Amino acid sequence: MRKFATVITVLLLVMLLGAPTLAQDSMTLTVMRFFGDCVDTFGDVTDLSGTTSECGIITTLTNIWNAENPDVQVETIVADWPGTTQLNAAIAAGTPPDIAVLHGRRIPIYASRGALTPLSDVMEAVGIDASDFTEGAADYGIYQGEFYGVPFDLAATIWHINLDLWAEAGLVDDMGAPMLPTSPEDFVAAAEQVYGATGKPIAEMAGQAGTVRPLTAFIFQLGGALSDDAGNPTVNTPEALEALNYILELQSFGAITRPYNEINNAIAVENFANGESAGLIDGTWRINGFDRQIAEGDVALENYYVADFPQLFEFPGTFAGSHNWLVPLGQNADPARVQAAAEFIKWLSDNSVVWARVGHGMTRSSVINSEEFQNLPHRLEYASMSSNVRSVPREVWGNAFWAIVHEEVEAAILGIKTPEVALADAQARLDDFILFQS
Amino acid sequence: MGSAKIANGRRYPLRLSKIERQDALVGFLFIAPFIILYLIFNFVPILQGFWISLHNWDVIGTNIKFVGLRNYEILFGKDKLFWSSLEHTLFFAVLAGPGLIITGLALALMLNQRVRGIGIFRTVFYMPNILSVTVVGLVFARVFAPGERGFVNAILDSLGISMGSWFLDEASAMPTIAITKVWWSVGFNMLIFLAGLQDIPQALYDAAKVDGGGRWALFRHVTLPGLRRPMLFVIVLQVIASVQVFPLIDVLTGGGPAGSTRPLVMYLFERSFDYWQLGYGSAIAFVLFVFLFSISIFQLWFFSRGEVD
Numbered sequence: 001m002r003k004f005a006t007v008i009t010v011l012l013l014v015m016l017l018g019a020p021t022l023a024q025d026s027m028t029l030t031v032m033r034f035f036g037d038c039v040d041t042f043g044d045v046t047d048l049s050g051t052t053s054e055c056g057i058i059t060t061l062t063n064i065w066n067a068e069n070p071d072v073q074v075e076t077i078v079a080d081w082p083g084t085t086q087l088n089a090a091i092a093a094g095t096p097p098d099i100a101v102l103h104g105r106r107i108p109i110y111a112s113r114g115a116l117t118p119l120s121d122v123m124e125a126v127g128i129d130a131s132d133f134t135e136g137a138a139d140y141g142i143y144q145g146e147f148y149g150v151p152f153d154l155a156a157t158i159w160h161i162n163l164d165l166w167a168e169a170g171l172v173d174d175m176g177a178p179m180l181p182t183s184p185e186d187f188v189a190a191a192e193q194v195y196g197a198t199g200k201p202i203a204e205m206a207g208q209a210g211t212v213r214p215l216t217a218f219i220f221q222l223g224g225a226l227s228d229d230a231g232n233p234t235v236n237t238p239e240a241l242e243a244l245n246y247i248l249e250l251q252s253f254g255a256i257t258r259p260y261n262e263i264n265n266a267i268a269v270e271n272f273a274n275g276e277s278a279g280l281i282d283g284t285w286r287i288n289g290f291d292r293q294i295a296e297g298d299v300a301l302e303n304y305y306v307a308d309f310p311q312l313f314e315f316p317g318t319f320a321g322s323h324n325w326l327v328p329l330g331q332n333a334d335p336a337r338v339q340a341a342a343e344f345i346k347w348l349s350d351n352s353v354v355w356a357r358v359g360h361g362m363t364r365s366s367v368i369n370s371e372e373f374q375n376l377p378h379r380l381e382y383a384s385m386s387s388n389v390r391s392v393p394r395e396v397w398g399n400a401f402w403a404i405v406h407e408e409v410e411a412a413i414l415g416i417k418t419p420e421v422a423l424a425d426a427q428a429r430l431d432d433f434i435l436f437q438s
Numbered sequence: 439m440g441s442a443k444i445a446n447g448r449r450y451p452l453r454l455s456k457i458e459r460q461d462a463l464v465g466f467l468f469i470a471p472f473i474i475l476y477l478i479f480n481f482v483p484i485l486q487g488f489w490i491s492l493h494n495w496d497v498i499g500t501n502i503k504f505v506g507l508r509n510y511e512i513l514f515g516k517d518k519l520f521w522s523s524l525e526h527t528l529f530f531a532v533l534a535g536p537g538l539i540i541t542g543l544a545l546a547l548m549l550n551q552r553v554r555g556i557g558i559f560r561t562v563f564y565m566p567n568i569l570s571v572t573v574v575g576l577v578f579a580r581v582f583a584p585g586e587r588g589f590v591n592a593i594l595d596s597l598g599i600s601m602g603s604w605f606l607d608e609a610s611a612m613p614t615i616a617i618t619k620v621w622w623s624v625g626f627n628m629l630i631f632l633a634g635l636q637d638i639p640q641a642l643y644d645a646a647k648v649d650g651g652g653r654w655a656l657f658r659h660v661t662l663p664g665l666r667r668p669m670l671f672v673i674v675l676q677v678i679a680s681v682q683v684f685p686l687i688d689v690l691t692g693g694g695p696a697g698s699t700r701p702l703v704m705y706l707f708e709r710s711f712d713y714w715q716l717g718y719g720s721a722i723a724f725v726l727f728v729f730l731f732s733i734s735i736f737q738l739w740f741f742s743r744g745e746v747d
Contacts (some may be wrong), residue, residue, distance in 0.1 A: 085711060091498040109714060113500040261606040261695065262584045270587075400713050411696035416608060429519075436494060436715050 027340055028073045032090065032097035033058065034081040052288045052357045061354065065347055072340050082106075087328065091115050096328040098341045104140025104149060104322040104391065105398035111143040112396050117327040119147040122342040128349060137363035139391040140322035149324030150345050152352060154361035156284050156320035156385050157213045159203060159310060163303035165278035169197035177381075178305055184246060184312045188253065194278045195255035203250075203279040203310075205257045206268035210247070211409035212402055213319040214281065217309055218243035220317025220390045226401070227393040232434060233401055236427035244412060244419045251413050257281075260413045275300030281309065284385075287359025291377055306359075306378040308385050320361065320389035325349075361386045397433050404429045484727065491720035497711055509721035520722065522697070523705035526612065530687075530701060531680035533616035538676050541620055542627025543665075549628070550635045560632070564625035571622075575689030578618040579605070605691050608698045615690055615699060619683070627672050634668030635661070670741040674734055681730055702726055 036055035045051070046063045062074050079086040083102055090096045102110075110116050119141075123130060130138065133151060141149035159180075166178045171190060173179055181187040191202040205214065216226065224239025234240075250256045257263075263271070265282070272280035273293055280286075287306055293299040309318035325345040327338055352362055353372050361382075362368050368386055373379060392398040405426050412422035454462065491510070494503040513520050549560050566574070581589045584603035591601050604614040642660045651659065662669075684703040687693060693700035693708075700708075702722065710719025 088497050088711065110498075113496060113498060115498055115500065259602065262602040264584075264603065264606065267584060267587065403708070403712060407694070407697050410694060414606075414608060414695055416696050416698070432517075433713060436713070436718065 026071050026073075027337070028075055029099060029337070029341055029344060030075050030077055030097040031062070031344075032077045032079050032083065032087055032100040034079050034083045034101065037078040048354055051354075052292065054285075054355075054358050057354055057357065061348060061351060065344060072344070074344060091328060096330070098327065098329060098337055099325060099344065100328050101152070101323050101325055102149070103399075104151060104324045105402065107141065107149045107324060107326065108143045108394050108398055109396040110326075110328065111146075111148040114331050115328055116148040117329045117331065117333045117338055119150065119327060119342065122338055123147055123150065123346075126339065126342045126346045128342070128346050132364045132366050134363060134365055134368070134386050136320070136387060136389040136391065137322060139394065140363075141324050141326075143394050149326040150349055151363040152323045152325055152349065153355055154284070154320045154322050154363060154386055154389055156361055156389055157209060157217065157281060157309050157318055158284055158287075158382050158385060159307040160272055160280040160282060160286060160290065161305040161307055162272065162275060162278050162301055163305045165194065165198045165200055165275070166305075167303075169194040169278070178307060180307055181310060181312065187250075187256075187310060187312055191253065191255040198278060200276060200278045201255060201257050202277075203256055203281050204263065204268045204271055204277040205250070205281045206260070206263045207265040208402075208406050209265065209268075209281045209283070210251065210257065210260055211413065212406040214247055214250075214309075215240065215243050215405065215409050216390075216392070217318045218246060218313065221311060221313035221315050223313075223315050225393075227395060231393065231395050233393075233395070233397050233430040234427070235401070235405055235430065236423045240423055241419060244409060244423060247409065248412060248419060260410075273299040273301050284359040284361055284382075287378060288357060289359075304378075306381045308382050308388060311388070316384070316388040317390045318385065318388050320385070320391075322363065322391075323360075361389070396437055397430060400433045401430060404433075487720045487727075488724050490717055491724050493717040494715075495717035495720070497714045497716045505717070509718045510725075512718070513721055513725065519697070519700075519705060520702075523700050523702045526699055527681055527683065527701040527703075529612055530616060530619075530683055530699075531677060533613055534619045534683075535673075535676050535680055537616065537620040538624055538627055539669075539672055541624045542672065543631050545624065545628040546631030546635055547661075550632055560628075563628055566622050567625035569622065571685040571689055574618065574622045575686065578614075578621075579690060582614055606695050608695055611691055611695060611699045615687055618690065619686060622686070623679070627676070630668050630672055631665060634665045638664035666741065670737070673741070674737050677733055677737065678730055681726070681733075 035058050038053070038055040038059055042051070042056050042059040042063070044063065045056075045060050046067055048057065048060050048064075051057050051060055059076075062076055066073050077086070077097060083100065084106065087096070087100050087102070096115075107116070120130070128150060130147065133141075137151045137154055140151045141147050161178050163172060163176070163178060166172050169190075171179045171193060179190070181190045194200065194202045219226065219237075219239050222239040222242055224237055224243070226233060226235065228234050251260055258268075258271075258277075268277070268280055269282065269286065271277045273290060290299075290301060290304055294301055294304055311317075325348060327333065327341045327345075329338060329341075349364065352364065353367050353370060356362050356367070356373055356376055356379075359378075362373060363386075367373055392401060408417070408422040408426035408429075411417040411425075412419045417425065492504060492506055494501060494505055496502070545563055549556060549563065580587070582591075582604035583589075584591060584601075584606070586592050586595060588604075590604070594601055601610075604610045638661065642664070643656055646656050646660050682703055683701050684707065687699055687701055687704060691699045693704050703726070706719050706722040706726070709715045709722065
């Protein structure tokens with residue numbers, strides 16, 4: 001009996017001691033991401049040629065990783081955009097994924113609560129060169145001097161242009177490029193010229209592309225800021241009022257965009273594709289879609305050009321979001337899992353030029369300067385975007401700012417509130433948000 | 439042995455016999471699984487929600503701090519959005535509620551006929567009710583789309599009437615949502631009323647006709663009293679559903695334009711999940727619970743006045 005007990009004890013000890021070794025041999029990482037579910041189409045695909053959609057690219061990249069790394073398999077959990085509801089539930093339940101993707105402005109609130117794993121050291125360990133990120137892009141992953149996210153792309157607001165309609169108005173130069181306005185007066189004059197020649201608006205703006213995105217861009221261009229020295233939000237400022245009044249002027253002018261209450265984002269996109277507007281203010285994520293529609297020949301749009309968001313005031317500055325890869329395993333995560341997660345993130349980052357096919361801007365100088373990136377359609381047309389982008393301040397209120405300011409600017413555009421009241425209400429709501437942080 | 443007098447004047451013993459006690463025990467055992475599950479999954483979360491409402495509490499379970507009744511003080515004291523959201527919710531309930539009840543009743547009256555093929559009509563009118571909110575949202579976003587793309591605007595345009603976007607105009611957004619809600623949900627009410635109509639004995643109508651009652655008199659003195667219980671059921675359910683409206687508005691307007699269609703439950707969601715203020719969101723939820731509970735009790739009392747079994 002004693003002999004039997006000894007054998008069992010030894011066996012148990014061997015199993016217990018061997019377990020970590022066995023676990024290290026093979027690991028499965030969970031990745032929670034949005035970008036859609038396309039397993040039916042791309043479930044087994046490991047060839048990236050010709051793939052241009054967000055879902056297709058990320059699924060194929062994951063397939064390639066799994067094929068090349070049998071010891072560290074990646075399992076995808078597809079979350080609904082913007083990915084926060086499922087991630088919050090997983091963190092609250094104590095079962096966070098190893099890797100998640102979030103918009104950069106959402107990082108500070110997670111990091112401030114200790115829900116994210118600091119990444120600066122492990123990035124260095126796996127060879128992600130932080131100095132390779134462009135200055136504007138690096139900000140999106142940082143909170144209080146520490147990287148908590150690895151910026152994957154820049155999804156910026158840009159100006160989609162129908163060159164044929166601009167040519168009709170005589171606003172295309174000898175090189176075939178549009179003659180872009182550089183001041184508020186130029187912008188209005190160009191709009192009048194295009195509208196006079198074609199009867200179509202020059203820069204259709206709908207939804208957030210008509211509210212918080214241009215507001216923040218114009219505040220930056222006017223030299224204003226979105227926070228004070230203490231890091232508190234400031235939106236009731238002279239620069240914000242000037243920017244909002246200018247947006248109201250653009251909205252009411254008629255030649256810039258159709259009235260805000262007559263179009264939504266989907267319709268503005270349709271209008272542009274169907275040649276019913278000479279320009280559209282919207283995101284980089286539309287570029288590939290327009291190119292595909294043109295190639296398939298099912299839209300009126302033919303000669304398509306992509307310009308930076310117009311710089312009409314003194315300083316460069318435009319809105320951009322940024323998808324960031326992060327490790328939501330908390331402050332005391334298993335170093336082996338964090339290392340494995342960082343290696344997968346590095347691999348994605350190293351292959352991010354493929355992601356650029358969608359139209360997004362890139363975050364790494366080495367990628368931006370690569371021949372493959374430069375050869376992608378339209379890249380040279382909006383080349384300065386990556387250095388012009390400005391991040392929402394890296395504060396816990398970053399995401400709340402976005403929703404609140406959009407709603408209040410919308411109220412001003414629709415005449416529900418005066419610009420002064422809208423900005424004051426936005427400031428009061430943001431102050432209220434801060435109150436709950438104390 | 440003590441006894442208690444009840445309504446019909448008969449006296450019943452307060453103490454139960456052994457057999458009665460055994461019967462009662464069996465009865466309790468039968469309902470025990472429900473009671474236990476109800477306590478675990480309904481009652482405990484309600485209490486837990488109230489407990490959370492007394493705290494600052496992040497949605498991911500961090501930053502927890504007891505604040506007592508501060509969330510309620512802010513809610514009732516200075517939160518303009520809470521009151522405007524409540525106002526939007528009640529406005530929606532006022533717009534959609536009568537439409538759902540009157541249209542449901544009208545459809546039920548029309549379909550309470552013995553005609554060949556009537557089942558097809560009943561099915562057709564009930565069918566929208568089985569669609570998901572996303573499908574309904576997408577369909578009506580198209581029906582009320584701006585310009586010629588929208589079905590309604592295309593018809594109005596042909597009549598020389600110009601309308602912008604129904605969902606992007608502060609004045610038209612909520613009524614348009616209410617119309618969508620009526621189209622989507624009226625089939626359920628129709629079904630309840632139809633069942634109620636078929637329970638009313640034909641003899642009552644015959645007797646009323648013999649007494650010289652016309653159509654309106656039959657409806658007023660036979661049909662409506664006969665539908666008392668289905669009516670109570672429908673009204674209570676509609677009020678609860680209207681006050682809890684969220685997904686339909688989320689799909690159609692997202693609470694816009696400029697927050698003018700934001701209902702209370704959407705506000706609760708925003709504070710809890712977008713702003714991470716689960717404590718404050720729980721306070722809104724608890725207020726909503728008390729509000730709905732009170733209204734439902736009032737409705738039950740109001741409609742059961744003078745009712746005789």
